[in-house]
Amino acid sequence: MVNRSIAPGFKIPEQIAFTQPTKRTLKNGVPLYFISTPHLDVVKIEVIMPNNHPDYSPMRGLIPFFTLNMLLEGTHELTSDELDDFFDYYATEVEIVSGFEQQGLSLLTTKKHFREVLPVFRSLFTEATFPEKELAKRKSQKKLTIAIQQEQTGARANQLIRKALFGEMHPFGYISDEAHVDAVNRDAIKGYYATNFCVAPEIFVTGHITDREMQEIENQFNDLPFGEETSTSPSFETFDGKRITDLRPQSLQSSIRLGKILIPKSHSDYNALMVFNTTLGGYFGSRLIKNIREEKGYTYGISGLLGSLRSTDYWMILADVKKGFAEAAIDEVYKEIKLLAEVVLEKEELETVRNYMIGHFLSQFSNPFDLMGRFKKIHLQGLDYTYYEDQLRYIKSFDPSDILRIGKKYFDEESIKEIIVGA
Amino acid sequence: MNYQKFELKNGLQLYVHTDKTTEMAVLNVLYRVGSRNEIPGKTGLAHYFEHLMFGGSQHVPSFDTAVERVGGECNAFTNTDITNYYISLPAVNIETAYWLESDRMLSLNLQEKTIENQREVVIEEFKQRYLNQPYGDAMHHVRELAFEKHSYQWPTIGKELADIENFTEADVADFYQSHYVPNNAILVVAGNIEASEALTLAEKWFGDIPARKMSKDAPPTEPVQCKKKTRTVQSDVPTDALYKVYHIPGRLMPGYLEADLITDVLGFGRSSLLEKKLVSNTDVFASCRAYVLGSIDPNLLIISGKMEKGHNAEDAEILLDQVIEEFKQSTISPKVLQKVKNQADAMKTYESVHLLNRAMKLAYYAHLGSPELYEEEYERKLKIKGETIIQTARELMTDENSSVVYYKRKTEDLAHTA
Numbered sequence: 001m002v003n004r005s006i007a008p009g010f011k012i013p014e015q016i017a018f019t020q021p022t023k024r025t026l027k028n029g030v031p032l033y034f035i036s037t038p039h040l041d042v043v044k045i046e047v048i049m050p051n052n053h054p055d056y057s058p059m060r061g062l063i064p065f066f067t068l069n070m071l072l073e074g075t076h077e078l079t080s081d082e083l084d085d086f087f088d089y090y091a092t093e094v095e096i097v098s099g100f101e102q103q104g105l106s107l108l109t110t111k112k113h114f115r116e117v118l119p120v121f122r123s124l125f126t127e128a129t130f131p132e133k134e135l136a137k138r139k140s141q142k143k144l145t146i147a148i149q150q151e152q153t154g155a156r157a158n159q160l161i162r163k164a165l166f167g168e169m170h171p172f173g174y175i176s177d178e179a180h181v182d183a184v185n186r187d188a189i190k191g192y193y194a195t196n197f198c199v200a201p202e203i204f205v206t207g208h209i210t211d212r213e214m215q216e217i218e219n220q221f222n223d224l225p226f227g228e229e230t231s232t233s234p235s236f237e238t239f240d241g242k243r244i245t246d247l248r249p250q251s252l253q254s255s256i257r258l259g260k261i262l263i264p265k266s267h268s269d270y271n272a273l274m275v276f277n278t279t280l281g282g283y284f285g286s287r288l289i290k291n292i293r294e295e296k297g298y299t300y301g302i303s304g305l306l307g308s309l310r311s312t313d314y315w316m317i318l319a320d321v322k323k324g325f326a327e328a329a330i331d332e333v334y335k336e337i338k339l340l341a342e343v344v345l346e347k348e349e350l351e352t353v354r355n356y357m358i359g360h361f362l363s364q365f366s367n368p369f370d371l372m373g374r375f376k377k378i379h380l381q382g383l384d385y386t387y388y389e390d391q392l393r394y395i396k397s398f399d400p401s402d403i404l405r406i407g408k409k410y411f412d413e414e415s416i417k418e419i420i421v422g423a
Numbered sequence: 424m425n426y427q428k429f430e431l432k433n434g435l436q437l438y439v440h441t442d443k444t445t446e447m448a449v450l451n452v453l454y455r456v457g458s459r460n461e462i463p464g465k466t467g468l469a470h471y472f473e474h475l476m477f478g479g480s481q482h483v484p485s486f487d488t489a490v491e492r493v494g495g496e497c498n499a500f501t502n503t504d505i506t507n508y509y510i511s512l513p514a515v516n517i518e519t520a521y522w523l524e525s526d527r528m529l530s531l532n533l534q535e536k537t538i539e540n541q542r543e544v545v546i547e548e549f550k551q552r553y554l555n556q557p558y559g560d561a562m563h564h565v566r567e568l569a570f571e572k573h574s575y576q577w578p579t580i581g582k583e584l585a586d587i588e589n590f591t592e593a594d595v596a597d598f599y600q601s602h603y604v605p606n607n608a609i610l611v612v613a614g615n616i617e618a619s620e621a622l623t624l625a626e627k628w629f630g631d632i633p634a635r636k637m638s639k640d641a642p643p644t645e646p647v648q649c650k651k652k653t654r655t656v657q658s659d660v661p662t663d664a665l666y667k668v669y670h671i672p673g674r675l676m677p678g679y680l681e682a683d684l685i686t687d688v689l690g691f692g693r694s695s696l697l698e699k700k701l702v703s704n705t706d707v708f709a710s711c712r713a714y715v716l717g718s719i720d721p722n723l724l725i726i727s728g729k730m731e732k733g734h735n736a737e738d739a740e741i742l743l744d745q746v747i748e749e750f751k752q753s754t755i756s757p758k759v760l761q762k763v764k765n766q767a768d769a770m771k772t773y774e775s776v777h778l779l780n781r782a783m784k785l786a787y788y789a790h791l792g793s794p795e796l797y798e799e800e801y802e803r804k805l806k807i808k809g810e811t812i813i814q815t816a817r818e819l820m821t822d823e824n825s826s827v828v829y830y831k832r833k834t835e836d837l838a839h840t841a
Contacts, residue, residue, distance in 0.1 A: 001631055002627055002628060002631065004481070004482040004522070004525075004526055004529075005482050007489070007519065007522060008516075008518035008519050008521075008522050009518075010492070010493040010494075010515070010516040010518075010519055011513075011515045011516065012493075012494060012513075013446065013494070013513050013515070039444060040772065040775065040776060041772055042772055042773065042776065072693070080703070081694075081699065081703070084692070084693040084694040084698075084699075085694045085762075087693075087694075088692040088693065088694035088695075088762055088766070089694070089758065089761070089762045089765060090765060091762075091765040091766040091768065091769030091770070092769075108773070109769075110768070110769045110772050112768075113765070113769075134703075137702075137703065137706075140706070140709065140731055140732070141709050141710070143732070144661060144662060144709045144729065144731070144732070147661035147662070147732075148557055148660075148661055150661075151557040151659070151660065151661060152556060152557065153555060154551075250659070251555060252550045252554050252555045253547070253550050253551060253555045283491065283496075284487050284491070284496075284497075285485075285487050285488050285491045293544055294540060294544075295540070297539075297540050297542075297543025297544055297547070298543075298547070299544075299547050300544055300545075300547040300548035300551050300552075301551075320547070320550075320551045320555070321547070322543075322547055322550075351492060352488055352491050352492045353491075355491065355492050355493060355494045356491035356492070356494060356495075356496075358494050359491075359493070359494020359495055359496070359512060359513055360494070360496065362446060362447065362494065362513055363447055363496070363511060366445050366446065366447045366778070367445065367776060367777065367778070369776055422555075
C-alpha cells in the first residue's frame with residue numbers, strides 16, 4: 001500500500017528555454033519573424049500594423065473596425081462569395097486582427113494548401129473593394145451586437161470601466177453606438193484603407209515551411225506598399241468620480257469592475273506588481289477566489305488582471321456577483337488589498353505563488369505558437385527577451401516585503417474606480 | 424497520434440501519449456458520467472459534483488493549492504455524457520498529479536461546508552451563464568421541447584435552480600459511490616513521460632483503489648417523434664431568434680456521420696448554404712448556423728439563427744424551410760464534398776497543436792470505444808457519398824421530426840406590464 005499521507009517530491013524548473021524567432025527584412029524594409037514547427041504541418045502568418053487613427057473621434061471610431069471586417073467582402077479579382085468559397089475550400093482561416101492598438105490579418109492554413117492560398121491572402125492588403133451591399137449587412141449585424149452587449153451586464157460593465165479609466169476620446173475607452181454605425185460609409189472606409197491601414201507592418205510566421213516557401217512569402221510581401229506611422233499614442237482622461245452605476249432591478253446579478261491606470265511593463269516595479277496581482281486575484285488559489293467565491297459564495301468567478309497598452313498598463317478586478325452583494329464584494333476586495341499591503345506573505349503561500357507562477361511561465365513557452373505569442377507580446381511593446389529573463393529571476397527570488405511596498409504604493413483605495421451594472 | 428494502452432486489475436484504463444518535444448505533461452481523468460445519468464428533480468448533479476471534486480480528499484486538504492505548489496494548473500468540465508478532469512504541470516512533477524487524482528477517486532472529503540459553498544457558487548454560475556444573459560436559456564427550452572423521456576431534456580447545468588438548491592448530502596454521497604470508481608474511469612497521461620514510467624506510477628497510485636459494481640441504469644429511450652412541436656418564448660432580447668432542431672442518431676449509430684456532414688454543408692463557415700442563402704442574401708437573418716450535439720444517445724441536429732430587427736422568428740422559419748427543401752432536392756457538388764473533406768483533414772492538424780487537446784481527444788475516443796475510432800471515423804466520413812447525405816437529410820429533416828422554439832423579443836406592451 002502506498003503511503004498517501006506523504007506528498008511526492010517535486011522540482012521547480014531552473015531554466016526555461018526562451019526560443020527566439022529568426023529575423024529577416026524584406027526588400028521593402030518590412031521585418032519578418034519566423035519560428036519553425038518541424039513536427040506540425042501548419043502555417044500561420046500574421047501581418048500586424050499599429051492601429052493608426054490620427055483623426056480619431058467617437059463618430060469615426062468604428063471606421064477601423066469596418067475597414068478590417070470588410071476585407072473579406074470582395075477584392076478586384078474575387079467577390080465576397082468567391083473569397084469565402086476559396087478559403088473554406090482550402091480549410092484556411094483568415095482572421096481579422098482589430099484591436100485597440102493593433103490591426104491586421106492572420107492566416108492559418110495547412111502546409112498542403114499554403115502555396116495556393118498565399119497570393120489570395122496577400123491580395124486582401126491592397127485589392128479590397130468594399131461593396132455597398134455587404135457593408136449594409138455588416139452594419140446591421142454590428143447594430144445587433146451592440147444591442148446584445150448593452151443587455152449583457154458583464155459586457156456593459158467592461159465598457160464602463162474602460163470608459164472610466166481612459167475616457168471616451170481614447171480608443172480603449174470608446175463605446176460604440178448605433179449612430180456611430182450609421183456614420184460609417186464606403187468613402188470613409190476606402191480612405192482609411194488607402195492611408196491608415198498598411199502602415200509600418202510586421203510579419204510573424206510560425207510553421208513548417210521550406211526555404212522555397214519562405215521565399216514565396218517574401219516575394220508576395222516584398223511589394224507591399226506601406227506608409228510611415230503618423231499617429232502618436234492617444235492621451236487618456238480618467239473619470240473624476242469614484243463610481244459609475246447602471247442600475248437594472250430585473251437583473252439576477254451585478255457585474256462589478258474595479259480598476260486603475262498603472263505602470264507600463266518597462267517600469268522597475270512591474271514584476272512586483274505582477275506578483276501582487278497574481279496573489280490577489282490572478283490564479284485559482286488567489287485571495288479573492290478563496291474569500292469571495294470559496295468562503296462567501298458571492299460569485300462563480302472573480303479575477304484580477306493586468307492589461308497592456310503601448311503607453312501604459314492598467315489593472316482591473318472583474319466579477320459577476322449575487323444580486324444585492326455588490327457592495328459587500330467590493331468591500332472584501334479592498335479588505336484583501338489592505339491585508340496584502342500590511343501583512344507579509346506566510347512561507348507556505350509565498351511558495352505556492354512562486355511555484356505556480358514559474359510553472360505557468362513554463363507552460364506559456366511550451367509550443368511554437370505559444371513562443372510566437374510570447375515574442376509578439378513583448379516585441380509590440382518595444383521590449384526584448386530580457387523582459388522575460390528578468391521576470392523569471394524576480395519570481396524565483398523576490399522578497400515578500402516587496403509585495404507590501406507595491407500594495408502601499410499603488411493600491412490606495414481612493415484611486416480605484418468602481419463600476420456596478422445590474423441589481 | 425502515438426499511444427499505448429494498459430488496463431489495471433481494478434478496471435482502470437490507462438492511455439499514454441509520449442511527446443518529448445515539450446517539458447510539460449498532462450494527467451487527464453475521464454469519468455463516464457454526465458447529466459445523461461441524472462433523473463428528474465435531481466438535474467445538474469453531475470456538474471455540481473464536479474465542483475465538489477475540488478473540495479479536498481483524505482490526504483489532500485486543498486486540491487488546488489497542492490497543484491499550484493508544484494507549478495501546475497487544473498480544471499474540469501462536465502457535459503451530458505462525461506466528466507473530464509485535467510492537471511497540466513511540469514513533466515518532472517507528474518507524480519503529484521497521480522497522487523492528487525488517485526486520492527480524490529479513493530476518498531473524497533464531502534464536508535458540509537464545501538457542499539453548501541459550492542451550491543452557492545454553482546447557483547451563481549447558473550445565473551451568470553444561462554439566466555442573466557440574453558438568449559441564455561434558449562437551450563433549456565429547446566431540450567425540454569424536443570425530448571419527452573430522455574435525460575437530454577435538460578442541459579448539464581440543470582433544469583432549474585430549485586434542483587441545485589435541493590440536493591442533499593445523501594444525493595452527493597450516493598453519486599460519488601455509484602460513479603467515481605476506477606472501473607468507470609479512463610486515465611490519460613500525455614507529454615514528456617515514457618509509457619513504462621506512466622504505468623508504474625499508475626499501478627502505484629491507482630492500483631489499490633478497489634473496483635466497485637456499478638448500477639448501469641440506462642436513461643429512458645426517447646420515443647420516435649411523430650408530430651412537429653413548437654414553443655414560443657417571450658423575453659427581453661434585442662431581436663427574435665429561431666431554433667429548429669431534428670432528432671438524429673447517437674454518436675456511434677448508423678446515420679450519425681451523415682447527419683454531421685449535413686451540418687458541415689449547411690452551416691459550417693462563411694461559404695455554407697445557410698450563411699449564403701439566409702444571412703448574405705436576405706435582410707431577415709443576422710446570423711444562422713447548424714451543428715449536431717454529437718452525444719452518445721440519439722441527439723439533435725440544431726439550426727439556430729438571430730433575426731434582424733423588425734423581422735419575426737415565424738417568418739424566418741418559412742425562409743429556412745425553403746432552403747432546407749431545396750437542399751433535400753439538390754445534389755452536392757464534388758467541390759463542396761472536397762471542401763468538407765479538406766476541413767476534416769485540416770481540423771485534425773489544428774487540433775494537434777496543444778498537448779492538452781491531444782490528451783482530451785485520446786480520453787474522449789477511448790470512452791467512445793477506442794482511440795482508433797478517431798482515424799476510423801475520419802476515413803468513414805471521407806467515403807460518404809453526396810447522395811447518401813441528401814438521402815439522410817430527406818429522412819431526418821422532416822416537419823414531424825422537428826421541434827421549433829420561437830425566442831421572441833417581448834413587445835412593448837408586455838414589457839410595461841411585466
